[in-house]
Amino acid sequence: QLLESGGGVVHPGTSVRVSCVASGFPVISHGMHWIRQAPGKGLEWVAGLWARGSKTSYADSVRGRFTIYRDESKNSVYLQMNNVRHEDTAVYYCGRDLNSWSLLLDFWGQETLVTVSS
Amino acid sequence: QSALTQTPSASGSPGQSVIISCTGTISDLGTYDSVSWYQCHPGKAPRLIIYEVNKRPSGVPDRFSGSKSGNTASLTVSGLQAEDEGDYYCSSYAGRDNLIFGGGTKLTVL
Numbered sequence: 001q002l003l004e005s006g007g008g009v010v011h012p013g014t015s016v017r018v019s020c021v022a023s024g025f026p027v028i029s030h031g032m033h034w035i036r037q038a039p040g041k042g043l044e045w046v047a048g049l050w051a052r053g054s055k056t057s058y059a060d061s062v063r064g065r066f067t068i069y070r071d072e073s074k075n076s077v078y079l080q081m082n083n084v085r086h087e088d089t090a091v092y093y094c095g096r097d098l099n100s101w102s103l104l105l106d107f108w109g110q111e112t113l114v115t116v117s118s
Numbered sequence: 119q120s121a122l123t124q125t126p127s128a129s130g131s132p133g134q135s136v137i138i139s140c141t142g143t144i145s146d147l148g149t150y151d152s153v154s155w156y157q158c159h160p161g162k163a164p165r166l167i168i169y170e171v172n173k174r175p176s177g178v179p180d181r182f183s184g185s186k187s188g189n190t191a192s193l194t195v196s197g198l199q200a201e202d203e204g205d206y207y208c209s210s211y212a213g214r215d216n217l218i219f220g221g222g223t224k225l226t227v228l
Contacts, residue, residue, distance in 0.1 A: 002163075033217075042121060043156070043164070043207050045217040057215035093164070103209075103217040104154055106175060108163040 002094045002109030009115045010084055018112050020077045020094030027070050028052055031097030032077040033105060034068060036090035046092070047079060051100035062088075084116045122146065122208055122220035129226040130198045138223045140191045140208030146218060148189040152211035155184060155193045158222075159204045168193060195225070203227045 006018040020032070033048040047058045047068040056068050067080040077094060091113050095105035123141040130136040140153065147153060155168035166175055168184040171191065181196045191210070195202055208220040 035219075042124075042221040043209075043219040044121075045209075045219065048215070048217070059216065095164075098166075098169070101215075103152065103211055103215075104166065104169045105156070105164075106166050108165075110163055 002096065002107060004092065004094050004109045004112035007092065007112035007114045009117055012085055012116055012118060013083055015080070015082045016084060016114060017081065018079045018092050018114065020079075020109055022075050022077070022096070025096070026072070027075050027077055028072050031099065031101045031103075032068070032070065033095040033097060033103075034066075034077075034079045035093045035095055035105070035108075036088075037093070037111075038087070038090040041090075044090075045103075048097070048101070048103070049077065051097070055101075081114070084114075086116050088114065089116045090114060121218055122210060124206075124208060124220035124223045126221070127224045127226065129228055130195075131228045132198050132200065134198050135194060135196045136198060136225065138193045138195070138206050138208075138225065140193070140210075140220045142189050142191075142210055142218075144189060146189075146210040146212040147186065147191055149213075150211045151186065153184070153186055153191040154209045155182075156207045156209065157202075157204055158207065164207070198227050200227050 001023045034046040091111040094109040096107040098104040098106040156164045172184040212218045
């Protein structure tokens with residue numbers, strides 16, 4: 001199971017962190033990803049973290065502002081979102097990679113909503 | 119990277135077959151056989167139903183099948199059932215360790 005949390009209403013230019021707690025498997029053993037869906041829009045892959053290491057990859061729209069990382073002791077993955085913009089408003093999903101890094105998401109969490117508003 | 123292109127809606131009656139298409143470019147679908155399809159129902163987590171063009175994860179009915187030709191991938195849902203109604207998204211590897219999705223297709227079972 002993947003359980004996201006940490007969403008809410010934030011002001012443009014500020015920071016917010018969304019969390020994803022995994023149960024039933026160690027997050028270190030799979031690649032982990034964040035995907036978002038803006039209101040009325042389709043899915044957008046945001047960031048990914050390789051299994052067992054610290055290699056990461058980001059969508060152009062968030063590179064330099066967002067950081068994905070894991071905490072093995074909490075079996076959790078996080079997305080630190082800095083300098084947020086109105087266009088970052090979306091529901092955010094945490095997704096498990098089928099392998100170390102296949103970009104196939106075989107398990108998703110429910111979602112957490114981040115609203116960027118003045 | 120631009121999103122993949124999907125027709126916004128598709129529909130069919132129970133028992134019929136429906137094809138949902140997904141069009142990309144030479145940089146994504148045209149180069150990589152890594153197209154996947156996800157099924158989304160309101161209030162539920164998205165579900166992987168097809169990966170690597172035409173493979174089904176365990177538990178996905180064989181009514182769902184995938185194919186690809188050139189820059190276009192297709193999802194066929196045969197023997198439509200009421201529970202198939204929902205949103206369907208294609209995705210593809212797009213190089214530089216990036217993943218892109220289509221805009222989604224809303225499937226209605228009449």
